[in-house]
Amino acid sequence: MNFASFIQWCIDNLNYGIIIILMAIESTVIPLPSELIVPSAGYKSASGELNIFLVIIAATIGNNIGAVIIYYLSKWIGRPLVISFINCRIGKLLLLNENKFHHAEEFFNKHGNSAIFFGRLIPGVRHLISIPAGLAKMKLSRLIMYTTLGSSIRNTILAFTGYSFYKVVPENLLLSKITYYNSIITKTIWGIILLIVIVIIFNYCRKSIISRKTN
Numbered sequence: 466m467n468f469a470s471f472i473q474w475c476i477d478n479l480n481y482g483i484i485i486i487l488m489a490i491e492s493t494v495i496p497l498p499s500e501l502i503v504p505s506a507g508y509k510s511a512s513g514e515l516n517i518f519l520v521i522i523a524a525t526i527g528n529n530i531g532a533v534i535i536y537y538l539s540k541w542i543g544r545p546l547v548i549s550f551i552n553c554r555i556g557k558l559l560l561l562n563e564n565k566f567h568h569a570e571e572f573f574n575k576h577g578n579s580a581i582f583f584g585r586l587i588p589g590v591r592h593l594i595s596i597p598a599g600l601a602k603m604k605l606s607r608l609i610m611y612t613t614l615g616s617s618i619r620n621t622i623l624a625f626t627g628y629s630f631y632k633v634v635p636e637n638l639l640l641s642k643i644t645y646y647n648s649i650i651t652k653t654i655w656g657i658i659l660l661i662v663i664v665i666i667f668n669y670c671r672k673s674i675i676s677r678k679t680n
Contacts (some may be wrong), residue, residue, distance in 0.1 A: 473640065476505040481519055485527040488620075492531025492592060499524070501640060503620050507627025508639055517628055521620045528585065528616035529609055532595040536608055539599030547596060573597035578607050583661075585615025622653060 484506055491497040503524050510517035539547055573580040573594060581603075584594030598608050627639075634642045 481523040484523040488527025489530040503623035504627030507624035511628045511631030524620040535595040536599040539596045581611035582615040
């Protein structure tokens with residue numbers, strides 16, 4: 466069974482358990498495309514086979530399981546072995562890249578706890594962001610909290626994207642359409658990240674102005 470056939474089988478047999486397992490794998494260093502899994506589950510929700518809110522919850526639980534696994538592995542083996550694994554043959558087969566790891570590590574060191582939240586939304590960073598969290602021995606409760614917040618936003622977007630496809634896209638064309646619109650989905654997620662950043666900056670500036678006036 467090739468990779469495309471595997472993804473198609475998973476989509477044909479999607480249930481909440483499979484969603485949890487696939488999203489847990491996706492949150493480790495194994496490159497499974499959540500952009501195909503969650504929208505497909507959303508599509509099945511529109512048909513009545515699944516409940517869209519349970520899909521979002523299942524996907525988010527899976528993200529947390531994968532994040533915790535990578536967190537503990539990174540915390541246990543340490544930075545030198547993490548880099549060695551990334552650069553070994555298995556790491557290359559998993560499409561790992563030392564530059565991407567350094568980017569994720571730099572992102573975490575710069576933004577701290579919020580890096581987990583934003584990292585779960587950013588393609589190319591989300592499946593690596595738990596590694597620097599483990600290396601920095603971040604509190605597990607914070608990892609879970611920020612992973613849940615970031616993942617639930619992303620999974621909601623993906624699930625409702627698939628849900629909206631139900632009336633306009635035949636099931637046999639679902640995968641190709643999701644793949645085609647993947648860039649639009651990614652841009653939407655980036656737009657939401659930008660909006661969140663703007664709101665945070667606006668609130669910070671407003672509080673600073675109020676504080677100066679009261680002083």
